[in-house]
Amino acid sequence: MTERATGLLRAWTRALFGSRARLRWLHLVLGGALLMPYWLAGTVVIGPIVGSDNAFTGSLPHQFGAYAVALPVAALTALFPPARPLSVAAARALCGVPGQLLADGPAHSRAARGRTSAWFTLHIGLGGLISGASLALPPFAVTLMLLPLSGAVREWFRAPDYPAWQLALFPFAGIAMLVALAACVAAAGALLARQAPVLLGPTPADRLAAAERRATELAERNRLARELHDSVGHALSAVTLQAGAARKVLDTDVEFVREALAAIEETTRRTVGELDSVLGLLRRSEGDEADEGTVATGPALDALDGLMSRSGVPVSLTAEGDRAAVPPPVSREAYRIVQEGLSNALRHAGARPVSLWIAVRGEELEITMENPLPSRAATVRPGGGRGVRGIAERAALLGGDAHAGPRGDVWRLHARLPLGGAR
Structure with a gap:
């Protein structure tokens, strides 16, 4: 054979x-x-x-x-x-x-x-x-x-x-x-x-449902990525600045070093709590039911004073309208936008004064933030990094918009968030 x-x-x-x-x-x-x-x-x-x-x-x-x-x-x-x-x-x-x-x-x-x-x-x-x-x-x-x-x-x-x-x-x-x-x-x-x-x-309806599920999962992953980036990125920037300033005056200004260490301690403690919350969502198995209290957690505008006090940069706040009337989802996203704006200012301009305006007008919340441009123009990224992109994504998810870029001799961030975007 x-x-x-x-x-x-x-x-x-x-x-x-x-x-x-x-x-x-x-x-x-x-x-x-x-x-x-x-x-x-x-x-x-x-x-x-x-x-x-x-x-x-x-x-x-x-x-x-x-x-x-x-x-x-x-x-x-x-x-x-x-x-x-x-x-x-x-x-x-x-x-x-x-x-x-x-x-x-x-x-x-x-x-x-x-x-x-x-x-x-x-x-x-x-x-x-x-x-x-x-x-x-x-x-x-x-x-x-x-x-x-x-x-x-x-x-x-x-x-x-x-x-x-x-x-x-x-x-x-x-x-x-x-x-x-x-x-x-x-x-x-x-x-x-x-x-x-x-x-x-799968029928066309099955494919559409699968695409919607994938889009929902991707949106959830992007949301968690933004939470991690904004929370951890801001904390690291603030801690780095505080530690660097304390090291420079370690032998001459003990009181300043003590305040810097206290700010570092408070920042890291709060960030660890936020990190645990986000990691808990990541560990949640696919079949678990996610209630509103589990998913929609995080600081909001009522925690803005604490954020500014430990941000590592001097902030002058001008507020208009009743921030308590802002719906919780919009308030949480607004907090993250301010947090990321302060992180960018700290990262690129150092501990230079930042001007912040928050206004609740009718059915919109407006956030405007300005900080001096750094002396070395090469360190400025006109297109922004992931943080600026994340700010735009947060605003878009609520039906608003956000823009950031140089305006004269300052870096200006402006975000518009419809209060009805919470729905």
């Missing part, structure tokens, strides 16, 4: 009797098991018509008539939404179909339910035929293979007196039956594997 013929034989053997073929056979047998209740109900309907009371000893018209009645009934029951997750789980485990090609979750749209019904009907229809053949053909094939070897088998089989050369053909006929059964199983399993992505794959 040539090498090519040997390779073809191995490929055919793997296709008919390999692990994938065996799993698909189990999948078909499962379909046959699922068909049984519908088939038994069909025998009750067909029995009086063909004049038989026993489905197992009835004629072939009785059994195939019950089969024909069972399939439409099964198709109707598969229209319920939970049918798709069960079918998908079985197809992923036994049919050899990549999981990403199949839909997740129940079928809610009419098109998805129709496809699931078609799949379920095809699965149990083929499964019933393959299961019946798997029960009937192997015993018959083994009997044929034993006919030339045992007179008792020939007597039980009531076989006529065949010539010896004819008896010698019966084992080959039995083997051919088993190979034909394996080929039918492989063909039926391959048909189900090809149809699974078509009938159990």
Whole structure:
């Protein structure tokens, strides 16, 4: 036998009797098991018509008539939404179909339910035929293979007196039956594997829902990234400045060093609390319910005085309107915008005075912040870094806008937040 013929034989053997073929056979047998209740109900309907009371000893018209009645009934029951997750789980485990090609979750749209019904009907229809053949053909094939070897088998089989050369053909006929059964199983399993992505794959509505879920997850990740950046970035900038100033006057101004260390302690303590809150959200498992109190936590405008006192830069605040009337979501985002603005001022201009205006006018909250530009223009980043981009994202999520850039000899940050953006 040539090498090519040997390779073809191995490929055919793997296709008919390999692990994938065996799993698909189990999948078909499962379909046959699922068909049984519908088939038994069909025998009750067909029995009086063909004049038989026993489905197992009835004629072939009785059994195939019950089969024909069972399939439409099964198709109707598969229209319920939970049918798709069960079918998908079985197809992923036994049919050899990549999981990403199949839909997740129940079928809610009419098109998805129709496809699931078609799949379920095809699965149990083929499964019933393959299961019946798997029960009937192997015993018959083994009997044929034993006919030339045992007179008792020939007597039980009531076989006529065949010539010896004819008896010698019966084992080959039995083997051919088993190979034909394996080929039918492989063909039926391959048909189900090809149809699974078509009938159990995601519909356009499923793809849209998955895209919305991914967008929601991405927005949540971006929000947490902004929280970490603003909170930790501001704390590190303030601590670095305070520590550097304390180091310079360590031997001459002990009182200033004491105040700087106290500010560092307060800043790091508060930041650790905020960091724990954000990390708690990151550790939350996907299936956990997130209530408003867990997700929407963090300092707001009422903590602005504490922020300015430990920011590391002198801040002059001009306020207009009632900050207490600002909705909590807008108030929290406004706090983060001010915090990031102070961090940028501290990072690029050092401990130089910052002017801050906060005004509540009608249905808007306006934030304006100005600080002198650093003496070395090269250190200024006109496009801003992640912090400036994060400020713009926070404002956009609330339906507002924010801009930052040089204006004359100052760096100016202006943000407009609609109070209705909390909704």
